[in-house]
Amino acid sequence: MEISPQPTNKAIWLSSYEEPPSLVKLPIPQATAGAVVIRVLATAIVPYTHLVHSGKLPQLNMNLPLVPNPNAVGRIFAVGPDAVNVKVGDLVYTDATVRARDDPSVMIMSGHHGGEGASGQKLMQGEWRDGSLQQFQKVPLENVYRLEENKLVHGLGYSPSILQSIAHYSVAGGAIIEAADVKVAETVVIGPSSGSFGGLAVELALLLGANVIALGRSESKLVAMKEKLNNHPRLHYVVMTGDVALDMEAILRTTPNGAGADVYNDWTPGKVASPPFLPAAARAMKRKGRLVLSGGSPGSLDIPYAFIVHKDLQVKGKWMCERKTLLQLINMIEMGQLKIGIESGTEITSYSLDELEKAVEYASKNGSWRNYTVVEPNIE
Numbered sequence: 001m002e003i004s005p006q007p008t009n010k011a012i013w014l015s016s017y018e019e020p021p022s023l024v025k026l027p028i029p030q031a032t033a034g035a036v037v038i039r040v041l042a043t044a045i046v047p048y049t050h051l052v053h054s055g056k057l058p059q060l061n062m063n064l065p066l067v068p069n070p071n072a073v074g075r076i077f078a079v080g081p082d083a084v085n086v087k088v089g090d091l092v093y094t095d096a097t098v099r100a101r102d103d104p105s106v107m108i109m110s111g112h113h114g115g116e117g118a119s120g121q122k123l124m125q126g127e128w129r130d131g132s133l134q135q136f137q138k139v140p141l142e143n144v145y146r147l148e149e150n151k152l153v154h155g156l157g158y159s160p161s162i163l164q165s166i167a168h169y170s171v172a173g174g175a176i177i178e179a180a181d182v183k184v185a186e187t188v189v190i191g192p193s194s195g196s197f198g199g200l201a202v203e204l205a206l207l208l209g210a211n212v213i214a215l216g217r218s219e220s221k222l223v224a225m226k227e228k229l230n231n232h233p234r235l236h237y238v239v240m241t242g243d244v245a246l247d248m249e250a251i252l253r254t255t256p257n258g259a260g261a262d263v264y265n266d267w268t269p270g271k272v273a274s275p276p277f278l279p280a281a282a283r284a285m286k287r288k289g290r291l292v293l294s295g296g297s298p299g300s301l302d303i304p305y306a307f308i309v310h311k312d313l314q315v316k317g318k319w320m321c322e323r324k325t326l327l328q329l330i331n332m333i334e335m336g337q338l339k340i341g342i343e344s345g346t347e348i349t350s351y352s353l354d355e356l357e358k359a360v361e362y363a364s365k366n367g368s369w370r371n372y373t374v375v376e377p378n379i380e
Helices: 049-053 117-124 149-155 166-179 198-207 219-228 244-254 278-282 305-311 323-334 353-366
Strands: 008-013 022-027 035-045 072-079 091-094 097-100 103-109 136-140 144-146 187-191 211-216 235-239 261-266 285-293 314-317 347-351 371-375
Touching (some): 035 091, 035 353, 072 136, 091 149, 097 117, 103 117, 144 323, 149 323, 166 198, 187 198, 211 219, 211 244, 235 244, 261 278, 278 285, 285 305, 353 371
Parallel strands (some): 187 261
Antiparallel strands (some): 035 072, 035 136, 072 091
């Protein structure tokens, strides 16, 4: 790759799945109409990043080469001429979920997901290909969310490395707030619940007033979650055994009056071929219940066809969230309703761009609910 003259933009470059990403220098992007350039301060390294970089998650449909990694917190470096709300110097969150402006049904994630079909691939290879593992990133103007720095940083003490967790909450918010449309006093079953996203879905469902049943194989992790959430009276858990009949009965017994659940939200990770908890959870639903699939499994579903028909169950998929939900989540954080900082048990381990290999390895071994691995391309 040709090295550009100064000033430069230090970046991670993924050119092949057969070789590790390399550190290069790219030109600083220009803020054209409809775009913003941010100085990237923090971006999360998720536990499965090593699988992304080695091409072991083909469902992401990435087309190399590119700068990998989605979503970031940064400070605006330059704005296009049509910006009316954000300005240079603003602290912002940037959402990597890019929608084609002439067809919003076509969606990609910059640096992470190539979307579906020829249209998705065209969008991915164009203006918004590159992700957040760089010092300066160009993003669509509509994907920038201004953060109230006085409240979040000076008031609540949240650093950019903590604020990057907005990205994780947006994934959980799409499932719980949008697709499941959780209401007060409903019963919501979530599993697996100890991962980066499932645990946050538990938090959001509790915050919305639901009764929550967390599913997992490790009782120690489930107990630790309950303790970290101050033994919340509306949070219960079921240790899954893999026996569908036994697990279904255990879930039913845990629901209020044994009546079943209103929602099951599935977070099967991308490295698991098929959802292990779905067969039991689906059978523990109330009539007209909602099954919301939000994980990354590449496999197929094993769900009871006749049971779903006779129970009038809805099966939904949900990927990311809409702007309205992201604004709602940011408002909840700014108002102190959704606590995301160290005071609530969040753990942050930070690395520089030069330390990406260490960051990826650490995330794969330690990444879990509220345990974040962060790369800081620029440090303030």
